[in-house]
Amino acid sequence: MFMSKKCRLLFFILLLVVFSKVNAQDEESSGSKKSLMFDLTSTQTSYSDSWVGGEAGSVNWVANLSATSTKKIKKNIELRSRLKLSFGQTLTQDAETKKWSKPGKSTDLIDFENVGSFSTGGLVDPYVAFRIETQFYDGANPDKKLSLSPLKLTESAGASKKFYETEADLIVSRLGLGVRQIITKSMTDTITLAVETSTAYDGGIESVSEVDLAVHKNIRYNGKLTLFKALESSKSDDLKGTEFENDWKAVDLNFENSFSGSITKLITVNFYLQFLYDKEISRKVRIKQTLALSFVFKLN
Numbered sequence: 001m002f003m004s005k006k007c008r009l010l011f012f013i014l015l016l017v018v019f020s021k022v023n024a025q026d027e028e029s030s031g032s033k034k035s036l037m038f039d040l041t042s043t044q045t046s047y048s049d050s051w052v053g054g055e056a057g058s059v060n061w062v063a064n065l066s067a068t069s070t071k072k073i074k075k076n077i078e079l080r081s082r083l084k085l086s087f088g089q090t091l092t093q094d095a096e097t098k099k100w101s102k103p104g105k106s107t108d109l110i111d112f113e114n115v116g117s118f119s120t121g122g123l124v125d126p127y128v129a130f131r132i133e134t135q136f137y138d139g140a141n142p143d144k145k146l147s148l149s150p151l152k153l154t155e156s157a158g159a160s161k162k163f164y165e166t167e168a169d170l171i172v173s174r175l176g177l178g179v180r181q182i183i184t185k186s187m188t189d190t191i192t193l194a195v196e197t198s199t200a201y202d203g204g205i206e207s208v209s210e211v212d213l214a215v216h217k218n219i220r221y222n223g224k225l226t227l228f229k230a231l232e233s234s235k236s237d238d239l240k241g242t243e244f245e246n247d248w249k250a251v252d253l254n255f256e257n258s259f260s261g262s263i264t265k266l267i268t269v270n271f272y273l274q275f276l277y278d279k280e281i282s283r284k285v286r287i288k289q290t291l292a293l294s295f296v297f298k299l300n
Contacts, residue, residue: 033070033167038063039270039294041088049098056095062088062107062292064270076119084111087136102142107290108135110148115174117160124159127174129208131156138185144193149185154178156206170212178206178228202248204230218262226254250279268296 046057065085072078088107093100113131120126133152137145158176165171180202188196207227215221233248255275262268269292276286 032072034068034299036065036067036297036299038065038297039268039292040064041270041292041294046093047098051098054095057093057098057100059091060088060106062086062290064294078117078119080115080117082111082113084109105137105139108137108139110134110136115160124161126158127160127176128157129155129174129176141187141190143190144187144195146185146187146195149183151183153181153183154206158206168212169214170210173207173209175205175207177203179203180228180230200234202230202233202235204228204232215259216261220260222256222258222260224254224256226252228252244280247279251277252279253277253285262296266295266297268294270294 040061040063042059042061044057044059046059047055063086065083067081067083069081070078086107086109088105089103090106091100091103111131111133113129115127115129117125117127131152131154133154134148134150137147138149139145156176156178158174160172160174163171163173182200182202183197184200185195185197188194205228207225209225211221211223213221229251230248235248239245239248253275257273259271260268261270270290272288272290274288276288
């Protein structure tokens with residue numbers, strides 16, 4: 001295996017030590033910034049049993065929470081934390097019977113990332129990062145929800161560079177070596193509902209670029225491009241001799257784009273566009289797009 005469990009454990013302990021030191025010395029912080037934004041979008045239509053014409057009702061709702069925190073310790077250590085939570089459901093009404101279906105999941109995301117960077121006064125700064133990506137549950141089988149599956153853990157370290165920074169805006173990139181652990185739950189028996197957990201590892205080069213800018217008085221753009229090139233994988237031996245033998249070597253891409261425009265203090269228009277490419281999952285680029293008018297709560 002490309003990295004022993006002991007090495008991965010030591011790396012993880014290093015991250016915990018760094019982040020605990022940062023939090024423990026919070027009283028010495030030379031500056032901190034925090035933000036929290038919550039929005040809720042919902043639409044609903046319904047028809048009575050006597051309605052004719054073939055129309056069917058629906059209920060859609062999506063809730064999003066985005067929280068960021070930046071702490072500076074002794075002017076040369078900075079911890080940036082970012083949490084994104086999204087969940088939404090859709091209910092549909094049968095066009096003939098007018099009966100409502102059970103709620104189906106439309107959006108599901110848990111994304112928590114911590115980046116500790118150390119200012120050296122040079123062109124780039126060293127960093128360590130830890131990221132958790134998962135969802136509240138895998139609802140592929142309606143008989144049993146598999147919580148927090150799949151669960152992706154990414155630990156990385158390398159060099160970062162801030163290209164632009166103000167009180168509200170930021171453009172930053174980082175490049176380093178990363179190790180990913182993907183834990184997946186799968187149902188092995190639909191009668192007994194038995195569940196099996198499998199774990200896959202890979203290691204390689206990670207590149208992350210983030211942009212958070214005010215592009216207009218009332219419009220903000222937030223973008224994040226994550227690239228990962230695996231150099232070794234725990235699944236490589238199992239795939240030898242198959243048509244998928246080299247799929248794990250392809251560059252994984254996650255490109256998130258979000259525009260938010262404020263209409264009033266409580267109402268915003270949000271446009272989200274995401275491009276995903278992981279050859280092990282699909283050989284085509286996956287695209288997600290949402291456009292919503294939302295009620296927003298902000299804390300800065």
